[in-house]
Amino acid sequence: MTMQLDEKLEGIYQDVLKRNQGEVEFHQAVREVLESLGPVMVKHPEYMERKIIERICEPERQIIFRVPWQDDKGRVHINRGFRVEFNSALGPYKGGLRFHPSVYLGIIKFLGFEQIFKNSLTGMPIGGGKGGSDFDPKGKSDDEVMRFCQSFMTELYRHLGEHTDVPAGDIGVGGREIGYMFGQYKRITNRYEAGVLTGKGLNWGGSLVRPEATGYGATFFINEALRVRKDTFEGKTCLVSGSGNVAIYTIEKIHQLGGKCVACSDSNGVIFHESGLDLNLIKQLKEVERRRIQDYTQYHKDAKYVANGNIWEIPCQVAMPSATQNEINGKDAKLLVKNGCIAVGEGANMPTTPEGVKVFLDAKIAYGPGKAANAGGVATSALEMQQNASRDSWTFEFTEKKLEGIMVGIHNNCYATSEEYGAPGNYVLGANICGFIKVADAMVAHGLI
Numbered sequence: 100m101t102m103q104l105d106e107k108l109e110g111i112y113q114d115v116l117k118r119n120q121g122e123v124e125f126h127q128a129v130r131e132v133l134e135s136l137g138p139v140m141v142k143h144p145e146y147m148e149r150k151i152i153e154r155i156c157e158p159e160r161q162i163i164f165r166v167p168w169q170d171d172k173g174r175v176h177i178n179r180g181f182r183v184e185f186n187s188a189l190g191p192y193k194g195g196l197r198f199h200p201s202v203y204l205g206i207i208k209f210l211g212f213e214q215i216f217k218n219s220l221t222g223m224p225i226g227g228g229k230g231g232s233d234f235d236p237k238g239k240s241d242d243e244v245m246r247f248c249q250s251f252m253t254e255l256y257r258h259l260g261e262h263t264d265v266p267a268g269d270i271g272v273g274g275r276e277i278g279y280m281f282g283q284y285k286r287i288t289n290r291y292e293a294g295v296l297t298g299k300g301l302n303w304g305g306s307l308v309r310p311e312a313t314g315y316g317a318t319f320f321i322n323e324a325l326r327v328r329k330d331t332f333e334g335k336t337c338l339v340s341g342s343g344n345v346a347i348y349t350i351e352k353i354h355q356l357g358g359k360c361v362a363c364s365d366s367n368g369v370i371f372h373e374s375g376l377d378l379n380l381i382k383q384l385k386e387v388e389r390r391r392i393q394d395y396t397q398y399h400k401d402a403k404y405v406a407n408g409n410i411w412e413i414p415c416q417v418a419m420p421s422a423t424q425n426e427i428n429g430k431d432a433k434l435l436v437k438n439g440c441i442a443v444g445e446g447a448n449m450p451t452t453p454e455g456v457k458v459f460l461d462a463k464i465a466y467g468p469g470k471a472a473n474a475g476g477v478a479t480s481a482l483e484m485q486q487n488a489s490r491d492s493w494t495f496e497f498t499e500k501k502l503e504g505i506m507v508g509i510h511n512n513c514y515a516t517s518e519e520y521g522a523p524g525n526y527v528l529g530a531n532i533c534g535f536i537k538v539a540d541a542m543v544a545h546g547l548i
């Protein structure tokens with residue numbers, strides 16, 4: 100169930116399908132942006148003449164490489180590494196690395212494509228890129244993860260640089276992995292180049308608030324969307340899918356703002372705790388001990404674990420999908436709306452299918468799409484780069500205030516653009532158009548490259 104594209108855009112989309120066969124997530128991400136761009140092409144015929152959309156849909160560079168490594172028993176494994184340097188119109192390529200067995204070129208390209216517009220929305224000087232591997236860190240020892248990261252960086256380092264390409268974390272890549280990759284980069288290049296990776300540890304060039312940034316940022320975005328509707332998080336029952344980096348700090352900020360999160364999940368099942376999630380326990384289980392979320396019930400007998408459960412069946416007023424792509428389908432979206440959900444903030448990238456997005460837009464709930472709502476992570480990465488460049492480190496309060504200001508700014512720009520294009524409150528349209536125009540104008544200014 101997709102919207103009609105205007106004729107010229109349909110031609111471009113068909114070409115994307117033909118040139119990128121089998122990359123279904125990439126097709127989905129491109130189509131979602133093109134569906135918003137019809138009215139922009141009418142206002143800006145120069146974008147069509149200069150083939151800006153065709154150029155934006157073609158990555159500037161795609162790197163695919165072999166990553167050989169040895170496990171603790173000395174057995175050899177081969178994974179595949181990716182880095183897609185999508186668009187550098189606004190700055191060096193910036194975007195995370197994902198380590199998950201489902202990773203293939205189509206996932207990295209969808210993420211890299213989204214990243215172009217997200218980074219543009221932050222107002223910071225960063226282009227769009229993404230990378231990763233089909234390596235599965237789950238169940239691996241620390242030493243195995245280290246050997247993999249070292250092998251991965253032994254190829255990737257030649258493509259990086261603080262003015263060229265600056266990766267960060269994503270699914271399966273947190274502080275531990277960034278540390279091993281930074282160490283290997285430093286060793287190979289003989290340069291302490293802090294600005295080459297973000298998400299670093301605090302005592303070696305990292306920024307306060309970077310671990311919290313994506314979850315806090317998504318919550319700030321929805322807080323602002325609620326404020327526009329003369330509402331707040333106070334007393335709201337909330338669902339947060341996942342239990343990784345984004346989910347944990349989304350729960351934390353929602354609790355600080357007076358909401359109550361009653362459920363979270365991992366890829367095996369769902370925890371439902373009606374009296375409110377115990378965040379300290381989740382942090383201990385997931386961040387420190389790297390255990391499964393199921394173990395939560397060992398400490399709270401009144402909590403329920405549902406193996407392979409569907410978190411979206413639990414009634415809530417605010418839903419924050421923070422796990423992975425396409426985790427909310429049309430049926431889930433209908434159920435959420437029917438059960439009284441008035442706001443959805445996407446901490447994850449593209450967590451809602453096109454059918455689900457249509458349900459949210461038709462119901463006119465406050466729906467913050469990932470490229471706007473989860474931009475706080477990359478924005479704070481850009482703040483980390485600023486601190487690295489000036490060899491400075493800012494306080495938590497100062498950095499968090501900056502993050503909040505950026506998220507309110509993104510919200511307001513998306514809202515103003517949605518009004519300008521006749522669909523007030525449609526943040527999908529607002530984010531796509533606002534993110535696109537800035538990149539398109541820079542590409543026009545740079546000539547045909």
Ligand code: NDP
Pocket residue numbers: 268269270271272273313340341342343344345346364365366367421422423424446447448473474476477
């Ligand atoms: P983590 O690896 O820290 O956590 C991911 C969580 O989602 C885990 O609980 C994981 O469960 C669950 N999950 C992952 N894949 C699946 C799947 N296929 N099915 C069900 N559950 C799954 O990653 P992050 O928290 O960093 O990332 C979560 C989302 O947020 C991703 O979409 C990412 O792209 C997006 N994002 C992250 C940013 C960041 O700064 N980290 C910035 C912007 C967006 P399990 O442990 O069982 O795999």
